Amino acid sequence: MIDILGYSKIKAMNNFQQLQNEFEGDYERIGASNKRSIESTLSTFKFIANIFEVYLPKIGDLLIAFAGGRKDTSKPHSNPSSTPPNLQDFDSNRNI
């Protein structure tokens, strides 16, 4: 039999859950506007987090510069023509 009104679902719920269902029905009216404001709050948080992620390392450098220090440039650069260690075997296989 077709359960048009979802009667069997209501029957399976206890009185507390039916009351919850009633409140949920009320919420559908304003749910969309509430959702939009939650989304905008979350995107604001995300934006602030992104700014921190991008600029925080730069702020560190800036503070070091203000304190009179210099960025450590003594580390040798890797040789761009060298083979990465995990591909050495691969290259030797290739010659075979």
Next chain:
Amino acid sequence: MHFNGDLELSSCFVNINLTILSPENKTCKSDMEDPEVIHVYLAYQAANCFDLLYKRYGGKIYSKCISMLKDEALAHDATQEVFTKIFLNLSKFNEKSRFSTWVYSITYNYCIDYIRRKKKNANLFMDDISRLPEIEDEVSDDEILSIAVHQLKVILEELDDGERAILLMKYQDGMSIKEIASLLNKTESAVKMRIKRAKERAKHLKQKLFKEEY
């Protein structure tokens, strides 16, 4: 054995990228379980995963907020704040409990904190035994679950905040005694006692408020 390194390596990368970034994995489907939806949301921040969780829990959170705070406007604001809190802390959900239990814990804690602040540090779950009426026979679950919905609505409004919260946790959310105890930071026996008292109060209120319906 001939090994065409370039071709195999590049096709390997293509395969990996296709598996991880395939459009099916980046979206959430309505039949997905909560933990699966959370994983996809955390990995891709997919908007439809947010929609799905909002659809599943938005109304339920509102229902708890309005039952606890008894004010529509407050309940709207509380729903927004609770949902924002849930999404900002989604990565902290450790899957030790059901997602719904975690969501309801945050909701109840928010409402309890709000009521405490409003009533200036009132203890909703104080163990003041002298204040409570003597229990004769324990009220059965069937008796509580047979209360009509319109009566239950009035009875819940009349109950204390703590009593209302504990009955909602047990009968609406199906939380175990252990889960309620850890949420309220009380012992299991204290929770059992609280439930007993709340059931007794609900029965008394029903008899008092709906005399003519007997």
